[in-house]
Amino acid sequence: MKLDFEQLRELIRLLDESNLTEIEVERGNDRIRVRRDPAPVVSAVALPSVEASGTTQSGGTPAVEDDSNYVTSPFVGTFYRASSPESEAFVQEGDSIAPGQVLCIVEAMKLMNEIESEVSGTIVEILVESGKPVEYGDRLFRIETN
Amino acid sequence: MIRSCRERGLRTVAVHSEIDADALHTRLADEAICIGPADPTRSYLHIPAIIAAAEITGADAVHPGYGFLSENPEFAETCAQCGLEFIGPLPEQMRQWGDKVSARALARSLGLPTIEGTELVEDIEDAIKKAEALGFPVLLKASGGGGGRGMHILQSKEELRAIFQTARAESRVAFGSDALYFEKYIDRPRHIEFQILGDKHGNVHVLGERECSIQRRHQKILEEAPSVALSDELRRDMSATIRRAMGEAGYLSAGTLEFLLDDRGELTFLEMNPRIQVEHPVTELVMGIDLVGEQIRIADGQRLELPEHLSPRGHAIECRINAEDPVTFVPSPGTITELHMAGGAGVRVDSGVYGGGRVPPHYDPLIAKLIVHAPTRAQAIAKMRRALSETLIEGILTNIPLHQRILEHPAFEEGRFSTRFLDDLQAERLLTAPVRH
Numbered sequence: 001m002k003l004d005f006e007q008l009r010e011l012i013r014l015l016d017e018s019n020l021t022e023i024e025v026e027r028g029n030d031r032i033r034v035r036r037d038p039a040p041v042v043s044a045v046a047l048p049s050v051e052a053s054g055t056t057q058s059g060g061t062p063a064v065e066d067d068s069n070y071v072t073s074p075f076v077g078t079f080y081r082a083s084s085p086e087s088e089a090f091v092q093e094g095d096s097i098a099p100g101q102v103l104c105i106v107e108a109m110k111l112m113n114e115i116e117s118e119v120s121g122t123i124v125e126i127l128v129e130s131g132k133p134v135e136y137g138d139r140l141f142r143i144e145t146n
Numbered sequence: 147m148i149r150s151c152r153e154r155g156l157r158t159v160a161v162h163s164e165i166d167a168d169a170l171h172t173r174l175a176d177e178a179i180c181i182g183p184a185d186p187t188r189s190y191l192h193i194p195a196i197i198a199a200a201e202i203t204g205a206d207a208v209h210p211g212y213g214f215l216s217e218n219p220e221f222a223e224t225c226a227q228c229g230l231e232f233i234g235p236l237p238e239q240m241r242q243w244g245d246k247v248s249a250r251a252l253a254r255s256l257g258l259p260t261i262e263g264t265e266l267v268e269d270i271e272d273a274i275k276k277a278e279a280l281g282f283p284v285l286l287k288a289s290g291g292g293g294g295r296g297m298h299i300l301q302s303k304e305e306l307r308a309i310f311q312t313a314r315a316e317s318r319v320a321f322g323s324d325a326l327y328f329e330k331y332i333d334r335p336r337h338i339e340f341q342i343l344g345d346k347h348g349n350v351h352v353l354g355e356r357e358c359s360i361q362r363r364h365q366k367i368l369e370e371a372p373s374v375a376l377s378d379e380l381r382r383d384m385s386a387t388i389r390r391a392m393g394e395a396g397y398l399s400a401g402t403l404e405f406l407l408d409d410r411g412e413l414t415f416l417e418m419n420p421r422i423q424v425e426h427p428v429t430e431l432v433m434g435i436d437l438v439g440e441q442i443r444i445a446d447g448q449r450l451e452l453p454e455h456l457s458p459r460g461h462a463i464e465c466r467i468n469a470e471d472p473v474t475f476v477p478s479p480g481t482i483t484e485l486h487m488a489g490g491a492g493v494r495v496d497s498g499v500y501g502g503g504r505v506p507p508h509y510d511p512l513i514a515k516l517i518v519h520a521p522t523r524a525q526a527i528a529k530m531r532r533a534l535s536e537t538l539i540e541g542i543l544t545n546i547p548l549h550q551r552i553l554e555h556p557a558f559e560e561g562r563f564s565t566r567f568l569d570d571l572q573a574e575r576l577l578t579a580p581v582r583h
Contacts, residue, residue: 005319076181076198108198109228133202135180136195137164 008032070127071117071141073134077108081130089130095123097143104140121145147209148174150439159203161196163189165506170498177203184508190214193221200230207231207445209438213510216421217244233445235344235398235420243401243418247289253403253415256391261406261414263329270310274303276328283331286313290321299331334564335406336375337361338413340388341429343440344397345450352385352392353433354458356425359565360552362475367466367545367568368552369425371432372458374523374561375407384413400426400441424515425464427496431519432458461523463530465549467539468511472547479507483541488533492519492526505542513544523561527553 011034024033081089097117125142160175165184172178179199182189210216219240225232254260267273288296314324341353357373358366400422405413485501497514520526
């Protein structure tokens with residue numbers, strides 16, 4: 001494929017100046033894709049909970065119980081059930097939950113990361129006490145999806 | 147690290163990615179924290195995850211090891227801001243020595259012999275003038291390049307004329323800049339590096355040198371201490387020069403200064419690694435020192451208590467055992483079905499694996515270091531041959547057969563080699579010859 005260096009530079013510049021992570025240009029039989037590798041992000045943003053299934057992990061991992069009925073922690077940090085000691089807990093056992101609803105906070109380096117539900121369902125069991133440390137991948141809630 | 151800590155009564159926390167949940171270090175440490183998925187950018191390179199792990203376990207200090215965040219000044223700074231002792235140099239020192247160009251300038255200003263080079267070249271005529279002043283052969287380098295990329299070896303001005311415009315264009319495309327300059331090219335150098343330690347009280351000690359010329363694509367695979375290419379006088383003089391220079395720089399914790407030795411016996415500064423290195427055990431054995439233990443003492447504010455003049459005792463060799471095909475170098479991850487590591491007098495094994503353990507595909511192929519120490523180099527070679535033949539690692543391929551071929555080669559036995567040794571070995575097609583046991 002003929003590589004026009006100026007066009008390539010232009011694509012890279014466009015990518016840099018925008019919020020895009022990927023630009024692909026096709027002309028006839030020629031195609032070029034420029035992609036930005038994701039950089040690690042540190043910010044107090046609401047993130048969808050990580051609901052990793054054991055089978056989608058890298059090959060060779062010994063079979064584990066399916067994680068799809070659990071909300072697992074996407075961070076290392078301290079688990080809190082409410083936004084402050086005086087506030088009410090975000091959810092109780094038996095509560096219905098909707099996508100985007102905040103379930104809990106995992107705090108790390110003084111940043112309060114709100115963990116959101118990705119699914120509709122019900123909280124069956126709360127697995128961690130408020131104020132306890134959690135690792136990446138630890139199960140926080142057992143849920144039943146609708 | 148875990149061992150040095152335990153010997154000092156310090157508790158340890160191992161951080162690991164999901165795929166490393168069963169890794170050896172997680173089993174030896176007092177606690178283990180999963181910090182992210184296998185992808186290093188989201189685990190081992192993810193600064194917030196490491197800091198958070200320290201927070202929830204109440205850790206006081208962090209040892210970054212080698213690789214990953216060990217040369218990341220932002221990480222060192224973040225640790226400091228969060229009240230965590232970073233076991234290593236100051237962030238500013240990591241920055242100065244981490245940038246190759248500023249490192250050379252700093253080394254020169256401290257009185258270390260540095261490689262001759264030119265300023266950036268303007269055009270082909272300027273390039274020819276500069277190259278001739280420097281003296282062929284020269285290395286034409288891209289200022290924005292690194293890691294062995296963007297370099298051309300030129301023997302004459304005719305070769306320079308032929309390649310100049312192409313080199314400029316290549317540099318523009320690859321690195322975004324056509325800034326080029328020259329360095330003196332040393333053909334067939336030996337790679338000699340010096341180990342230093344600095345404490346918080348301004349004391350700097352030089353702990354001898356290591357020979358690391360056996361490399362494949364700029365990756366070391368076999369190292370030894372001391373180097374047969376250095377006379378006692380050169381060792382003493384260079385050590386004194388480095389001690390004065392790094393004392394002036396106020397260097398803290400462990401570090402290694404890398405040099406090239408040319409065929410006239412002159413050492414020139416190449417770069418400085420502001421961290422502990424993979425091959426540190428050979429220095430530990432010939433100097434009778436626990437380098438990681440000293441790093442912990444230094445971080446704790448204690449003074450270095452080392453003799454004024456340290457001489458190496460005996461000879462040590464380290465073989466890096468990689469999970470890879472010994473001929474094609476294709477990585478060989480998988481499960482280790484049988485493992486027996488060598489033992490006996492003068493044999494040390496620093497390993498990251500155990501029988502039944504897995505070697506995941508995501509990371510570096512280094513799985514163990516086999517190190518021997520003996521009174522003479524000839525005895526160390528014999529001991530390493532014996533130790534390699536005793537080592538059993540099944541279920542994956544390793545580069546042990548390659549090490550055996552290196553140790554049998556007359557040039558290696560006689561100490562006659564340069565960084566081109568493995569290339570030459572390949573050329574001799576010895577890699578496919580059967581190995582004597």
